[in-house]
Amino acid sequence: MEKVAKLVQGNEAIAEGAFYAGARFYAGYPITPSSEIADISSRRLPKLGGIYMQMEDEIASIAAVIGASLTGTKSFTATSGPGFSLMQENLGVAIMGEVPCVLVEVQRSGPSTGLATRPGQSDYMQIRWGRHGDQTLIALAPASVAECFSLTVQAFNLSEKFRTPVVLAADEIVGHMRENFVFPAPGEIPVIDRQKPTVAPAEYQPFNFGIDGAAPLASFGSDYTFHITTTMHGENGYASTDPANATRRITHLHRKLEANRDEIVLTKSYDTEDCDVLIIAAGAVTRTAREAALEARKSGIKAGVLQLITIWPFPDKEVAAAAAKAKKVIVAEMNYAGQLAGEVLKAVGNSVELKKVNTFNGEVMYPQAILQEIQRAPGSFVAGAK
Amino acid sequence: MAVSTGLKYLKESALPHQWCSGCGNGVALRALLRSFEELEYASNKVVVVTGIGCWGKADIYIRTSALHVTHGRALAYATGVKAANPDLHVVVLMGDGDGATIGGNHLIHSARRNMDLTAIIVNNFNYGMTGGQQSAMTPAGSITSTTSYGNPERAFDICALAEAAGANYVARETIYNGQALKNRMKEGLANKGFSLIEVVSPCTTLYGPRNNMREPVSMLRWLKKEGVPTSEFDKLLNPEADGYFRTGKLVSKQVPDFSTRYREIQARVQGEMAGKQK
Secondary structure, eight states: OOOOEEEEEEEHHHHHHHTTTOOOOOEOOOOOTTTTHHHHHHHHHHTOEEEEEEEEHHHHHHHHHHHTTTTTTTEEEEOHHHHHHHHHHHHHHHHTTTTOOOEEEEEESSSTTTTTEEEOOHHHHHHOOOOSSOOOOOOEESSSHHHHHHHHHHHHHHHHHTTEEEEEEEEEEHHHHHEEEOOOOOTTTTTOOOOOSSSSSGGGTTOOOTTTSOOOOOOOTTTEEEEEEEESOOSSSBBBHHHHHHHHHHHHHHHHTTHHHHHOOEEEEEEEOOEEEEEEEEETHHHHHHHHHHHHHHTTTEEEEEEEEEEEEEEHHHHHHHHHHHSSSEEEEEEOOHHHHHHHHHHHHHSSSSEEEESSSSSOOOHHHHHHHHHHTTTTOOOTOO | OOOOOOGGOOOOGGGGGGGGOOOOOHHHHHHHHHHHHTOOOOOOGEEEEEEEEEEGGGGGGOOEEEEOOOOTTTHHHHHHHHHTTTTTTTEEEEEEIIIIIITHHHHHHHHHHHHHHHHHEEEOSTTTTOOOTTTTSOOOOOOOBTTTTTTSOOOOOHHHHHHHHSSEEEEEETTTTTHHHHHHHHHHHHHHSSSEEEOOOOOOOHHHHHHHHHHHHHHHHHHHHHHHHHHHHHTTTTTTTTTEEEEEEEEOOOOOOOOHHHHHHHHHHHHHHHHHHH
């Protein structure tokens, strides 16, 4: 079949990426700017033999997704900031119960209801730390329609492989932009399915993990009868208050991602080989940063861009390696505090001059904002600069 | 037929159980396991979903697949399990705090959606695990650790609520009558669509002693006297004012459940798709 490029919206590419990865269950609650993912899922899933459910709220949405995933069905939901806040407690269930699922968060601007239709990147820290208790997860951030598709597939792959929820941390710009895109043919992008148990049903333990990997996960309704609790539990899936077990359990939740971080962490470099000024960005701001870097090169300043594709676990080694060659590092992001900049600082310390460029007014970040910072001489003080 | 015991579904290695002396949960558990046995359910085809609460610990003692989750959300998890695999028997065990208070929104929507789930709400009138606080099913005027001067709020009639929200099967029994309880659970499990069984049960440690029923047996006597079948209830002059409540089967309908309706939609759109390709 001849491949034809189509104008595709980011949110559409996310939904189609999920179906490509094998997702056949969606439960969600409408919220701007993610609603197209629900709309498309409601139309496409019944045709694919899958299920779309509109739940009573986001709490129920993520709960239903986790329940469906335990039947062996790849499952996902999509939301934005306020809905993501509501999902936090049950997202912890997916982490503690080690249930694969994908949660798309199309970030919008501002606290509370904020600027509901405008872009933001202010939930990176909430994605990492929004839940109670010792826990961690994986988050990926697309910067284009093509990445909306490919990273959604990747999100499912990582989720299935490591038995962990994965957050696709999109933003309103990539969610709503339209770009030419050719949908990949089946088999073009690898699709990973969770490992199923092979032991006799009587011997199966749902949390029988090696410390650095995930245990096989049976499906409800299969030959395996098993118990999942998100109370602190032993390998058999029953509650345990043994301190040694708790230590092992919490360590495992972290270690299975830490030990495999090189496989999980993705970045992209643009003109960083010779750059004096390194711009670090994620999501839609990557595009702004690339434009600014190209402009800077026209005026003789060697600028390059490091795009953080994986946000969590944070690409600390990649950031440190790229920053080691630069005279100045600029972290550009659409939030006030510099959520990514704080992590960059942890990775590079005082080894290089670090500047932040932040916008948080609901507008797309313009290249001029970054260009101004690039053109400032290293070490010079400019009133008003952060 | 030999009398069912439910023992093959009991995880005996988890005994002794953690419930208080005189608690009704044991009777409710036995009734549930007996109904599994009489319906000849295979353990791997049953998923018991529980939230947080005394009755929410019941999954520990049951030898079927189980999912123990967050407070109030068991029905939402169960909805996902059932929708993704409609061949499973999905049973949701909740207390009055878990199912009717924090989880009230999921309860009405599960009934409206007519998910083929069986919700068994053990109502012991208060939050047992946290020290006996008021719930949405604590009777008006009664004493709990957070209504020391009498409950100013009214209790939900959870059966009437489930009926109004569209449940296919609704029943109420007390743990005084284990046989009737087993029969209602069996009917609820066998009835497709959303089923709710309210199990009125004594909290002998917290609720009873605070409400002039110091001895466990006095709570049982109270349940025996106040829970009456509809035929008797309707003969009473002022039943509600005197604290009486209806027991027995209250609603039994056969409205198509969510999964049946959704499968029809899938078949229709797939048929239209196949038609277009011809």
